[in-house]
Amino acid sequence: DGGITQSPKYLFRKEGQNVTLSCEQNLNHDAMYWYRQDPGQGLRLIYYSQIVNDFQKGDIAEGYSVSREKKESFPLTVTSAQKNPTAFYLCASSKTSGLEQYFGPGTRLTVT
């Protein structure tokens, strides 16, 4: 089965802890993206990566970090510097030769 997997589906952390969200794709897509979704709102771009070992900040990158060591993987770390980390996090990927972005099932992070 080709697709994007995100794990875990639900994640709970205490305030002040860093947490890393996993995103893996086997679609052979070059570009990968991280979005944040808050209740009743649209998606906002956190980071994106066009190729391995390269990534760019999106609109709300503060308090987040990413790495892209492999084409298939684009993990997102939510650091303790992120003031409101509780949200639904969505990973997406696309071919750079195409326009369509395809999304994973998401990880719901709750920080208390």
Next chain:
Amino acid sequence: GENVEQHPSTLSVQEGDSAVIKCTYSDSASNYFPWYKQELGKGPQLIIDIRSNVGEKKDQRIAVTLNKTAKHFSLHITETQPEDSAVYFCAASRGSVGSARQLTFGSGTQLTVLP
């Protein structure tokens, strides 16, 4: 940067009727406009998209129209069914094939199809 506004925020229709969701964008350089359907607790699913060189695109019961002059685009769903109930998002982006694109999303429309 780009700003996308989406209306209405909620929409209820009777099964079999049509539903229309409208979006406006601010960046005249935007050239790609996808629509996504998101069911509760799931990731968004791409349902249809349109490029700026096309005025209308249709796929079975779903159609999208684009007015570049007015900078707005709309999603039309005909013969609605209960399984069409979901949150729908519009988005816009600029750029060329060969580069990663930053999508700017609208705030979403909760569509409810009443049986």
